[in-house]
Amino acid sequence: MSNTQPLFEFKNLHVEVEGKKVVDGVSLSIRPGEIHAIMGPNGSGKSSLSNALMGHPSYKIISGEAHLAGKNILEMSPDERSRTGLFLAFQYPLAIPGVSVANFLRAALQAHRGKDADMSDFRKLLKNEMKALSMDPAFATRYVNEGFSGGEKKRFEVLQMTVLNPLMAIMDETDSGLDIDALKTVAEGINRYHNEKNGLLLVTHYQRLLNYIKPHYVHVMMTGNIVRSGGPELALQLEEKGYDWIANEVGVKAEV
């Protein structure tokens, strides 16, 4: 694995929201087949980093670079980043009234495959992916995120990921708001997606998701930067000792 070129790499990223710096020079390199976790307390900048990487217009990248499969994504619009293979599972997915889950996914997949591509396998694909996530078939006819429970929203984010099958998926707090059964189902979905060719970046506050998805690397983010990196044991240490432990060691305040 170590000889492989990075799949997804960003260097010295600086991000501002409404003139306020939220990400302060973060760098990370993810090779194919790797799972990384970014952990951090609230306000550490990890969600801002996720949004900026996907191209959210409010998260301005001031400097730095980011490449996916060798392509500079910072010059791309969000839809181009998506079609290049980047995916972001949203922490707070938006409702799109009147647009059914099936039509939404079909439109998204068509966008990825190209407008003239054959879509005759879509129904079967959707049915299978929904079944794997223990979703009722009637779910496909519901309107996107309208009246969804917290668990349904997160499960739907994972469904979008497994249908689009991106090269690189960033999961922003996909574990939050889930009960233990839903957490297991979502984790199974993520594990099923993951293979030796794609990459996964789990962004989370808590360690518990990492009981079900084993990261190769864990990074701790505080005040807009990665302050420590290690193996899976780092997550367990954090669980035990809390963020203050690292904050004290590296000399920053955990909560901003």
Next chain:
Amino acid sequence: MADTVREQKRDLQKLNTDYEAKYGFRDPVNYFHKGARGLSHEVVEMISKLKGEPRWMADRRHEALDIFYAKPMPKWGNTKLLNEIDFANIYYFMKPIEHQGKSWDDVPDYIKNTFDRLGIPEAEKTFLGGVSAQYESEVVYHSMKDELRKQGIVFLDMDSGLREYEDIVKKYFGTIIPSTDNKFAALNTAVWSGGSFIYVPPGVDVKVPLQAYFRINAENMGQFERTLIIADKGARVHYIEGCTAPVYSTDSLHSAVVELIALDGAYIRYTTIQNWSRNIYNLVTKRAEAHAHATVEWVDGNLGSRLTMKYPCVQLVGEGARGEILSVAFAGVDQHQDAGAKVIHAAPNTSSRITSKSISKDNGRASYRGLVKVYKNATNAKVSVECDALLIGEDARSDTYPTMEIDNDQVRVEHEARVSKVAEEQLFYLTSRGLTEDEARLLIVNGFMEPFTKELPLEYAVELNRLIELEMEGSVG
């Protein structure tokens, strides 16, 4: 919806067209009877004579013309645009061919080609029970399936209706919308020509929709169709109308009057997909009367035109009657859609629901103008009004003018009004899944329209989504 936005987009690109190419084409005006510009008692008499009408109808026309002259222009709605109408410049009657066709082979090629391009013969073959095709002032093609005729269903153009069913026409004509109702109802009564006459006998269910299509071809044309639909006790019928016109630089006028009568226990649904070119004034009066336990539904889609003023109405006159008005309006560049709904509760245990959805884009303006009136005797009336406006672009405008007059204490009223914009967060969510901004915006708009489109037969839903896509092209968001 079976189709997705992208498939529709692909189909649309195949057509490689916009309104001008798809609907806005025109035929030469070599008609059987062209008439002259302008309005007078002589014109009214000429129309009546050409049609060989009974004297009582001619008298009604003359009386209505006097009412039209006497009534001032409405002092509400878009008075500026209304006052720009030049009544002296309009052709009030054009008869393209001498005899109506019973088969498409009877119709001159240029007219047949026009309706072919609009997809009418194809729709007739696949899912309609009967079709009426009006071109300028008269219905040039009319046909209904034999099995419907055998059930006693009458579906004719209004001129033939008057000839063949004079007693029924005389009994109901102008009873729901009298000439005195408004200036444009008076104008229509004076110069009406064409439109549909439908009678469904007691207990008969017309299982497939009947459709009329209205085509304006000539510049400065005035089209004044008159429609009367009577569903006798326990009968059921779904009627669909569509309309288009060529693109001209000067204005044409479309001013219809539509009267529906649903007798005890009857059901009428009236669906409109209006798609006028931007030089059309569309000033239409539509009203229904629902008797005991009858249901009337207006499903009203307003696209195109320069100015539309239209407020489909249901008068609930019998106990337990139900009225529903579901409308959408799309106001694009330089357009004003002043659309809405009226419900009159005049009997106990009546219920009504108004759902109005509007989209304003660029400098377009969509207004909802509504009236709900509950009379003293309408105990236990249920009223629900929901208005939803979506704005696209900084200059788009939406107004709501709801009026409620409730004269009974035992009434349940719900009223909701919302104005929203396409949110940046929604766009980001959709674009992050690979859709371009234009595709994302279109998906959001189609979703907004979904409560309306899902009520349409599939073919019309697909067509409506295509029309919306045409309107959305080049959106500035």
